[in-house]
Amino acid sequence: MKNKFILAMAVAALTLTACDKDKNDDNSLSLENDIKAAVEQYVPNVIYTTYNDLAKESNELYELLADASEKGVNELTQDEIDAICAKFLQARQSWEESEAFLFGAATDFGIDPHIDTWPLDVPSLATALSNTEQVESLEGEDGIAYASAKLGAELLGFHGIEFILFRDGKNRTVEALRGNEDDEAFNGKTVTGAQELIYATAVAGDLRDNCYRLSVSWNPDAPEAWQERCEELEVPVSMTGSDKTYGENMLGAAKAGSTYATWQETAASILVAGCSNICNEVANVKMGNAHNGEDENYIESPYSKKSFQDFIDNILSIQYSLYGKAGATTPVSNSIINVLKNYNYNGLTNMQDKLKASVDALKACQEKGAFVDIYDDDLVQDAMDVISELDEELNKAAQWIVKQ
């Protein structure tokens, strides 16, 4: 379900029950205050923390790749390649764990499509990397700017780097990088591993810059070096027509100048624009288009075969948003979940059950195989179904909150 808030009778019943139970003169005002406290917990401890991790890890990935490229493939060890691959997966995890709050900078500045477009256009990559002049342009510090401006999103972002680092679900071998690229799209073209590393380094630099921008656009206290890099790139890092960051805007809800008119509507945005949206994306697009369209070209992360892990991290992103802390396995006291609990929202158990069931269903898929290999399996349909049910529960909770 994408169309939010179109509700069934069950919700009306929940609303009635909750109202009756909590009817008292101070209920609404204290609810507002409790939501405010939950949002004040959520913004720094979920959004700022996740984007901070992402920016830091993407920079480490860039530096590892730059070092490897400078060292040269003949001197590179398998351990060093494995370390780069591990760092890639760490940064990838942070990105997937941020997808329950794609609203704001990631969407408004087009960062999401810039760094996470798939599928990778491998034949165009082959053409680009077999062009000596283009590879030279990608080399060195200026290579990042060249990649950002000239390569196009279909060759940028996580999946371009993933292609260089992984094949068939495994880390690339040092031997493979010492030879020429043998993917069939490169037939008739001579592209060396060294050239591939130059490309991956430039793309990682562009990825790093965009992750810095995400952090700086939300968190007014993001590290100075990241802010300076954004200034150097001359990219906007505040909301259009304002000098406020996205974080300041959300924390300033219910005040003049914020796009969030009330605290209840802020909570609804976290639940719907954030959590529900990624539920829909996972169930109906990331999984659904491959499963229903019967076309593996719709599959994300096919080279590392980490699609199911991506989806699990997406659902965990919802969990952290609801629990009030990145990485949380239980709710912190000021959290959206506890607001719902403290005001006796009757749908809470259902929502929590569906959250857990979604992760379990994805883990069951993961155990059976990689998404690219089992995308038409019944287990995929089961996972899609339960994630859609979680989506419905998130919308019901949002509707309940705005009606209090």
Added chain:
Amino acid sequence: MQIKGFGIALLGLAVAVGCTDGNSGLNESANNREPDAKYVGQAVGNFSADEWYPGGQLGTTDNVTAGCYEDETPSVEKQGLMTAFNLGQAAFERKYTTYTAPFKGLGPAYVRSSCLDCHPGYGHGKRQSQYRAEFGNGYLLVIYHPVDNQNSDDGPYVSEVTGMPQTKATYPFLPPIDEEQIDIKWLSVNEMPSGLPMKFPDGEEYSLIYPEVNIPESAFNTSPTPYQTGAVAFRLESTIGIIGSGLLDAIPQDSIREQYRSEARFVDLNPAFWNKETNDFAAGAWYGYEKLGEGSYADGTPASTDTKLLKRFTYAMTRASLQDGAGANAIWNITNVSRSDRPYLYTTKAWAKAMSENAQVIAAIKADQSSPYYADGTDEGIKEAVLNLLDPSTNQFDNQWHSFSPEMSDDQYYNFMVWHRGLSIPRARNLNRAEVQKGKEVFNRIGCASCHRAKWTTGDDNYWKPKVYADKELPQYKNQTIYPYTDMIQHRLYMINGIHGSWCRTTPLWGRGLSRENTGAEDRLHDNRARNVIEAIMWHGYSKDSDAYKCTEKFYNLTKEERDAVVEFINSI
């Protein structure tokens, strides 16, 4: 989950409202703003209950948070079209590439590689100070020969570049226009020819800016260049909102005819569309079988050869049915992705000639035997292949040089149109607030609603569809009361560096108040010159000749409280 329908949603609302009644006044927040959810679906003040649902029961989403422009209408789910909608959404959002499925076939020249680039967050494009074919830039360049040989808004498009000019090309070709040479300047209005001061009577100031565009001859990779065939002028046209287009397609032609008749008594309408003498549509208002091609209606009736549909889409009202409208066209010509019903490239002979005569292009093709332009491998052979294969009149699937296959499948195209016709309008917001109710009263009193007509009723929505959809159905919106706030008619505002062709369809206002939440920007008017609602309104009074001058003058003379109320109203519908 199947959508349970409006009646059940109302029941839920009634329960919530009953609950609130017992706590009257207790839900006021610190700034006296309470969530409107508990009033949704009720008559409040001067709003009727159905005004909460501008897209009607079948065309409105109750979601008003960021991302709501992406929602499907209730009809999509009700008709079991969700899978097609989701696949169509991917066709809109994803980048097209040259070779990689599922979205392949980009180029050889193209405007953008993704629809989302021009429709960020599914909304309008954003104001730009430089032209780059990338995310957020919803501008199409307008390049034409001005009738006065200087800077008139009127004049025919140049023929050397496509009507929607391309600034990108796939290797080894050069783009028809080098975008790095495009210059956009934003200039300020110091005073308006109408005489309306740049300061309201209470002292509050406003400012207006407008774009001036220049593209030097050296930027054109065409032979000849447009400069060699006449004087050249430039404009920018931003993408328009795409939500609710299916609902506009469902407004009966006869209802629109009555609107023309009622307005023709007071204002001169575009003579290309309305014949004042016969008090009926002019020939130019119709889009006929010869352009539509074979098709049928939703009920299965074949569309006869004398089929003619009323033009209603795009600023210039160049298209009739949505199924042959801007989106159906753009998914082909913006990316230059062919499909079975579009076997021709969107290019020009002048570009094909320039590319066929470019030594670097010939050399690059000569070095790649797998190139479809390789021919016999000689310079002359390659030149002939390039000249003919890039020609807009060459059937890409059936020619003597290289026959390509359709790049977008019929199923993909159908899915895309399910998505396009299935985009909903978000429900109205804050209609319970006194300021918004006041704004509605003032909006109507000063005459804004004369053109921004609020209410329409859809008919049986027996929509036209092309043969390529076969017997598949699209989202349908029968007998819906909708509130798009447009008269579906063109007017003239006479702004400086105005819109090409001078006439512009009244833009629907529904859902626009959520632009900032969905796109991060709220620019308005055809080239995003208005940075907020006040500026958009005051541009309507730039000239005394403007069809909206008198309304704007009345707006100018309102109190600040009334002006703010109008803005609140516009942002709430």
